[in-house]
Amino acid sequence: MKPDPVVIALTFGAYFMLVLVIGWYAFRRTANLTDFILGGRRLGGGTAALSAGASDMSGWLLLGLPGLAYATGVQSLWLAGGLLLGTWLNWLLLAKRLRVFSEAYGNALTLPEFLANRFGDEDGWLRGISAFFILLFFLIYTGSGLVAGGKLFQSVFGLPYLWAVAAGASAILLYTAVGGFLAVSWTDVLQGLLMAAALVAVPVMAFGNVGGLGPGLTRIEAVNPNLFKLFTEADGTALGLLGILSLAAWGLGYFGQPHILARFQAIRSVTEVGRARFIAVSWVAITLTGAILAGLAGVLVLDAPLTADDRERVFIELVNLLFHPVIAGLCLAAILAAIMSTADSQLLVSSSAFTEDLYRTRLRPEAGPRELVAIGRGSVVILAGLAFIMALDPETMILDLVGYAWAGFGAAFGPVVILSLYWPRMTRRGALAGIVTGGITVVVWKQLEGGLFDVYELLPGFLLSLAAIRIASVSDPAPRAGLAAGFKQALGNLSLTSRQ
Numbered sequence: 273m274k275p276d277p278v279v280i281a282l283t284f285g286a287y288f289m290l291v292l293v294i295g296w297y298a299f300r301r302t303a304n305l306t307d308f309i310l311g312g313r314r315l316g317g318g319t320a321a322l323s324a325g326a327s328d329m330s331g332w333l334l335l336g337l338p339g340l341a342y343a344t345g346v347q348s349l350w351l352a353g354g355l356l357l358g359t360w361l362n363w364l365l366l367a368k369r370l371r372v373f374s375e376a377y378g379n380a381l382t383l384p385e386f387l388a389n390r391f392g393d394e395d396g397w398l399r400g401i402s403a404f405f406i407l408l409f410f411l412i413y414t415g416s417g418l419v420a421g422g423k424l425f426q427s428v429f430g431l432p433y434l435w436a437v438a439a440g441a442s443a444i445l446l447y448t449a450v451g452g453f454l455a456v457s458w459t460d461v462l463q464g465l466l467m468a469a470a471l472v473a474v475p476v477m478a479f480g481n482v483g484g485l486g487p488g489l490t491r492i493e494a495v496n497p498n499l500f501k502l503f504t505e506a507d508g509t510a511l512g513l514l515g516i517l518s519l520a521a522w523g524l525g526y527f528g529q530p531h532i533l534a535r536f537q538a539i540r541s542v543t544e545v546g547r548a549r550f551i552a553v554s555w556v557a558i559t560l561t562g563a564i565l566a567g568l569a570g571v572l573v574l575d576a577p578l579t580a581d582d583r584e585r586v587f588i589e590l591v592n593l594l595f596h597p598v599i600a601g602l603c604l605a606a607i608l609a610a611i612m613s614t615a616d617s618q619l620l621v622s623s624s625a626f627t628e629d630l631y632r633t634r635l636r637p638e639a640g641p642r643e644l645v646a647i648g649r650g651s652v653v654i655l656a657g658l659a660f661i662m663a664l665d666p667e668t669m670i671l672d673l674v675g676y677a678w679a680g681f682g683a684a685f686g687p688v689v690i691l692s693l694y695w696p697r698m699t700r701r702g703a704l705a706g707i708v709t710g711g712i713t714v715v716v717w718k719q720l721e722g723g724l725f726d727v728y729e730l731l732p733g734f735l736l737s738l739a740a741i742r743i744a745s746v747s748d749p750a751p752r753a754g755l756a757a758g759f760k761q762a763l764g765n766l767s768l769t770s771r772q
Contacts, residue, residue, distance in 0.1 A: 341567025
């Protein structure tokens with residue numbers, strides 16, 4: 273049954289009104305910059321887990337990943353497996369330590385501020401360079417969300433691409449600028465549950481119509497048996513070691529994503545991290561499985577094969593075919609939820625980097641709380657406008673943009689964050705070397721191709737960043753006594769709070 277655009281518009285409208293109400297309530301709870309950036313560090317474990325997952329899995333979860341599974345089959349499990357492992361390790365290794373360390377080092381609100389305090393960044397270079405890379409890669413990342421929104425509104429309502437992107441950008445912008453971190457986190461819970469429900473419903477309906485998962489997979493295999501070979505491309509060629517490493521290496525990116533790490537900083541207590549980790553990993557496992565099965569279902573259900581340019585519409589096409597207009601509207605609203613839940617977090621972290629790490633430290637040290645919140649909201653508008661400009665090419669593939677930004681953050685910040693929490697010998701020069709080496713490697717590697725350069729740029733960027741941190745740190749004198757004592761004190765706080 274073809275969905276009625278009027279019904280879908282009403283569904284979208286109701287959904288958007290709900291998130292606006294949440295945003296307004298959060299606005300009433302936002303009194304200062306700590307509230308706007310980290311929600312006063314009072315997120316419960318379940319909220320932090322679902323917020324981290326929803327802000328992580330952007331529109332690519334319902335558009336890009338199903339499109340990849342539609343085109344390559346079970347080969348997409350390499351990527352999904354890397355992401356699932358990365359989620360678990362991120363919560364296991366970083367969540368407790370970053371929550372405690374960021375508070376111990378001057379109640380740091382942003383990642384650049386934490387690094388500056390951790391390493392005694394007196395001249396501000398570490399903080400400024402960190403903020404620069406955050407703004408650079410988040411513009412690309414947010415642009416991917418606006419591309420996803422444009423494709424959604426274009427497919428559902430037949431809008432010209434320019435107006436479709438503008439509609440998605442406006443929806444994201446309004447409640448992010450108003451409500452700040454609390455609005456983003458609370459709506460992420462709603463959006464995460466909606467995304468999971470849609471990704472379960474679509475493959476269940478698709479495979480249920482042919483007698484179940486087993487018969488459905490058998491019919492897909494009859495269409496193209498290569499779709500069920502882990503080490504083979506859909507056209508029958510070997511996947512190869514570089515291809516496998518490129519897909520699995522996505523999991524390394526988690527350690528450096530500022531919008532996910534912010535949830536660790538905002539969680540109410542380290543005692544809630546264990547429960548939050550279980551919820552987060554379970555949610556990721558369910559949604560990744562549903563996205564891959566939805567892509568495979570497209571091979572089974574769609575009569576006309578999708579072109580390479582259109583494969584990221586497979587989830588939308590399935591919803592159009594399988595559901596009553598009201599249910600279809602809810603499933604398509606899940607795509608909007610996925611887009612909004614990530615783009616809002618990205619805009620907020622970018623705004624935080626500008627407000628806290630550039631404006632307050634460089635331009636207006638005497639700025640008061642109200643002024644900083646106003647600047648934060650204004651910068652959300654400006655950053656959204658820049659991302660809108662980046663999203664104006666309708667031929668852009670969502671997964672390509674996400675992969676670029678994901679690699680940039682993972683390589684620039686992942687090794688730095690891990691070692692800053694575990695290696696007391698690490699120095700400010702080491703942190704600078706790691707961020708610059710990782711970020712530049714990703715940008716340069718992305719422009720090269722052929723042979724070794726075909727590997728996903730995150731892997732070489734991550735490894736070279738680790739090496740740069742090690743080399744620069746050991747060539748430095750040992751950290752000053754005050755910094756060394758601060759690290760020991762943070763470890764003591766971690767031990768104390770973990771026992772409470």
